[in-house]
Amino acid sequence: xxxxxxxxxxxxxxxxxxxxxxxxxxxxxxxxxxxxxxxxxxxxxxxxxxxxxxxxxxxxxxxxxxxxxxxxxxxxxxxxxxxxxxxxxxxxxxxxxxxxxxxxxxxxxxxxxxxxxxxxxxxxxxxxxxxxx
Amino acid sequence: xxxxxxxxxxxxxxxxxxxxxxxxxxxxxxxxxxxxxxxxxxxxxxxxxxxxxxxxxxxxxxxxxxxxxxxxxxxxxxxxxxxxxxxxxxxxxxxxxxxxxxxxxxxxxxxxxxxxxxxxxxxxxxxxxxxxx
DNA sequence: ACCAAAGTTTACGTTCGCGTAAGCGTAACG
DNA sequence: CGTTACGCTTACGCGAACGTAAACTTTGGT
Numbered sequence: 001x002x003x004x005x006x007x008x009x010x011x012x013x014x015x016x017x018x019x020x021x022x023x024x025x026x027x028x029x030x031x032x033x034x035x036x037x038x039x040x041x042x043x044x045x046x047x048x049x050x051x052x053x054x055x056x057x058x059x060x061x062x063x064x065x066x067x068x069x070x071x072x073x074x075x076x077x078x079x080x081x082x083x084x085x086x087x088x089x090x091x092x093x094x095x096x097x098x099x100x101x102x103x104x105x106x107x108x109x110x111x112x113x114x115x116x117x118x119x120x121x122x123x124x125x126x127x128x129x130x131x132x133x
Numbered sequence: 134x135x136x137x138x139x140x141x142x143x144x145x146x147x148x149x150x151x152x153x154x155x156x157x158x159x160x161x162x163x164x165x166x167x168x169x170x171x172x173x174x175x176x177x178x179x180x181x182x183x184x185x186x187x188x189x190x191x192x193x194x195x196x197x198x199x200x201x202x203x204x205x206x207x208x209x210x211x212x213x214x215x216x217x218x219x220x221x222x223x224x225x226x227x228x229x230x231x232x233x234x235x236x237x238x239x240x241x242x243x244x245x246x247x248x249x250x251x252x253x254x255x256x257x258x259x260x261x262x263x264x265x266x
Numbered sequence: 267a268c269c270a271a272a273g274t275t276t277a278c279g280t281t282c283g284c285g286t287a288a289g290c291g292t293a294a295c296g
Numbered sequence: 297c298g299t300t301a302c303g304c305t306t307a308c309g310c311g312a313a314c315g316t317a318a319a320c321t322t323t324g325g326t
Contacts (some may be wrong), residue, residue, distance in 0.1 A: 007302090007303090008303070009302075009303090016279065018284085018285080019167060019302095019303080019306090020284065021283085021284065021285095021302095023304085023305090028283095034221070037292090038291075038292085038303070038304060038305095039303065039304080040304090041143055053285060054263060055236065055240060057193075057283095058233065058236065059191065059192075059193055059237060060191065060192055060193020060194075061193075061232075062282075062283095063282080063283075064282095066255065071249075072247060073247055078254070078258065079299085080259075081209055081257045082255055082257050083251055084255065084256070085250050086257065087248060087251045090244060090247060090248040090251065091248065094241065094245065094248065097237065097240065097241050097244070098241065100191065100192075100237065101186060101238065101241060103191065103192075104192060104230065104234050104237065104285070105234065106229065107192070107230065108227065108230050108234060109155075109187060111205070111223060111226060111227055111230070112227065113151060114205060114206055114225065115220060115223040117223065118205075118216055118219050118220045118223065119220060121211070121259075122213065122216045122217065122220065125211065127212075129213075140272085140273085141272090142272070142273085151314080151315080152272095152273080152274095153314065153315065153316085154313085154314065154315095156274085156275095157313070157314060170323095171273075171274060171275095171321075171322070172273060172322080172323095173273085173274090186318075190313095194313075196313075197310075205301090245312095256310090264295090
């Protein structure tokens with residue numbers, strides 16, 4: 001079993017997705033499995049892309065945004081203009097992600113404060129129970 | 134103009150959303166504006182909640198997840214069980230968010246590496262142009 | 267008093283990200 | 297040689313998160 005090529009079922013088991021999902025991503029041009037006859041075969045590159053797709057989804061990106069992100073990881077034509085465009089797009093995406101990163105930190109801190117406040121209130125009630133009860 | 138109460142239009146302008154969106158969030162019980170006659174009036178609390186809603190959306194949370202998150206910020210009944218439940222839920226959410234935070238850091242680093250690689254390729258082509266051209 | 271602007275409800279329409287069922291090919295197993 | 301399993305395509309369905317249109321009331325300005 002050459003692990004360099006996987007069937008759709010092996011992919012589904014490995015990544016916990018359905019066949020429908022893989023075919024859907026293919027229709028949206030996010031992955032490009034080979035065809036052996038009618039059957040799809042997924043290689044290392046497809047798996048790497050799928051990993052990025054699923055991660056992108058956890059960040060709330062749309063499939064279209066993810067598709068554009070994936071293009072940034074492609075070897076691409078050694079055309080200067082293309083490389084420059086990729087660099088520019090990468091920088092923009094990086095800026096967005098850094099902002100989101102900072103925002104998430106802020107949200108975490110706020111929730112932490114809220115948690116501490118709840119713990120304080122619980123402690124107050126507990127102390128009250130001990131004196132009153 | 135008492136800025137403690139805002140009309141739906143002022144809210145839309147301030148947060149860059151449509152009236153439909155605000156009414157939709159209200160129908161889903163994410164915000165609870167007062168009614169002066171038939172009209173809605175939004176106070177500081179509504180605005181605070183809307184800020185959290187929009188931020189949650191940027192993190193890819195569903196409105197239902199956000200609604201549950203908002204509950205954690207509510208004063209809530211001083212019932213011990215309720216507070217304990219809130220604390221427990223807050224801890225779980227915090228764990229998730231910390232994980233997402235770390236994951237985002239990883240994604241940023243990967244894209245950075247990719248960017249550096251692109252810059253290297255561009256430099257190589259440029260150097261090539263200078264010697265060849 | 268009147269008109270336009272703004273707000274309200276009701277309800278159908280739309281896009282995204284798949285789920286799900288129908289119907290067909292084919293390959294392997296007993 | 298049948299049937300069982302897996303995969304393929306086509307296509308309709310569905311919940312989320314609004315957009316949009318229709319019809320009505322309310323409110324502010326002149």
